Amino acid sequence: MPLLEITRLTKTYARPGGGTHRVVDVREFSLEAGAQLALRGESGTGKTTFLNLIAGILAPDDGGIVVAGRDLAQLGEAGRDRHRAEHIGYIFQTFNLLQGHTALENVELGMAFGRGVDRAHAAALLQRVGLGDRLGHFPRQLSTGQQQRVAVARALANKPKLVLADEPTGNLDRRHGREALELIREVCRETGAALLLVSHDERVLAAFERMQDFATLNRALAEAAK
Amino acid sequence: MILNLIYRSLRQHALATLVTAAGIALAAGLLLTVWVVKTQSQAVFAATNSGFDAVLGARGSKLQLVLNAIFHLEASPGNIAAADYEMIRRHPAVKAAIPLALGDTVEGWRIAGTTTQLFDEIEYLPGKRYAFAAGRNFKLGAEEAVVGSYVAQQLGWKVGSHFHPHHGLSEEAGHEHEEHYDVVGILAPTNTPADRVVWIPLEGVQTMSGHNPLAATELSAVLLQLRAPTAGLMMSNQLNASGGRLTFAYPIGSIVAELFNKISWVDRVLTLVAWLVAAVAAASVLVGIYNSMSARARDLAILRALGARRRTVFGAVVGEAAAVGLLGAAAGFAVYAVLGGAVAALIRAQTGVALAPWQWNPVFWWTPAVLVGLCVLGGLVPAIKAYRLPVAETIAPVS
Incomplete structure (x- = not known):
């Protein structure tokens, strides 16, 4: 059984001026445990919404999203929050570190709502991403590349089964972007977590053995183009 | 976890926390002073008869x-x-x-x-x-x-x-x-x-x-x-x-009590002023947290994205307001030590009657309780805003 299995997933937003706008319409999608897949797509094509639906941050209008054996569509919001905290790691383009927390505290936050804080494990993760000497640094005291490393460590803090990465190199220069991508893929391999990454950057996409075009996956785009 | 979030938020907004807590401390100090001096001076003056009937x-x-x-x-x-x-x-x-x-x-x-x-x-x-x-x-x-x-x-x-x-x-x-x-x-x-x-x-x-x-x-x-x-x-x-x-x-005690009846409007005015200061301090907690909500909305959305429940971020915001209230109320006892001590010294200098500012008085528990309660009320509005926060829209640029 796949780790992630999506069937007839739809998400529609209301337009400010009235009417609705379907953003996601995915008939079928799956990802096996430990697999790494890149989704190609331009900005505004619904990739982030798709990831947010998988993470349970958004509730779908219809369809099924089974992650690690649980159908998110059947869970209430609190249940999806709990499920996300326990099974899913999320790496954002803008890092989304809490500025008032140190690197170590940010990684601990990744554990706090799931399996519980394990300071030694958080420190070991930061050590693994090359920030063993920056545990007490606040985000403003770190370079953008270092901040993304903290975000990677935080996404893996809860030993997730699935890591979602939304344009994780979008705010980094070429060298740091390449390093960050290698790091994400390595640590996911080491921990056995599946990786689903979305990007429009061909250099990033080229690094993946498996890549899929989001435009072919998301029928909402085809409908909008008609 | 909520305590941890509260502590880190207070640390992050240390200056605002201190200014708001100082306002509450002033209100607490005033309330304690007015109340203790009022109740104790009535009791002590009415009991002062130098041993005569x-x-x-x-x-x-x-x-x-x-x-x-x-x-x-x-x-x-x-x-x-x-x-x-x-x-x-x-x-x-x-x-x-x-x-x-x-x-x-x-x-x-x-x-x-x-x-x-x-x-x-x-x-x-x-x-x-x-x-x-x-x-x-x-x-x-x-x-x-x-x-x-x-x-x-x-x-x-x-x-x-x-x-x-x-x-x-x-x-x-x-x-x-x-x-x-x-x-x-x-x-x-x-x-x-x-x-x-x-x-x-x-x-x-x-x-x-x-x-x-x-x-x-x-x-x-x-x-x-x-x-x-x-x-x-x-x-x-x-x-x-x-x-x-x-x-x-x-009897001497009843006659002295008449004096306090005559000037009871003074302590009513003082009490009213103290309560107004308390209300302003609680409102400043509301305004302080509410104004910083746009700045911290992203932080709260990140917490939600990491798996924090709505009630967790709600509790963190309310708890922060309560913590500011508690901090202010505790500092209020320091204000009271100075203010109450000065008033007691003045009364002693003017009348010879010694008040005991630290003798137990129920106001010592209900003032902090009421102030923390007011601050919690002040924290409810921004907490509701935090509770309703749209995570996906707040957290990330859409790709």
């Missing part, structure tokens, strides 16, 4: 008589004749009658003429008699003085110091008497108005140079201990109706 004086206000004879404030309502003193001294219901002659001062402190009996026999509190920190009691007929502890401290007087009494109750008016008094005793502190008085023999005041010789046997008041409290009412009816010549002030 009643005061006999000239026709006039009972309150003025008590303030003059017991608290050594206010002017005397007039004099009574020696015969009246003899009458009351021999009254079968009277256990002790201590005469007082007032009207002179020294360096602004009141001089009271009395008998040695006051210091030898009278208990100013049950089981407590006047004691001498230094020296001895004055001798009748001698130009000797016993000085209250507070006066001695303020004037730096010791046994062997001497002074010339000043005629009248104010320094500006009147003149200095020729008589030369030696300090022979310093009283130990009693925390009663006696601490603020210079005591000399009765006839010293009565026959002081410059005083009216025709009034040389008259008295300002007589302090009375009764054999039984029930006699007080009977004597009150009897003496207060006797031809409009005398005033029998009894």
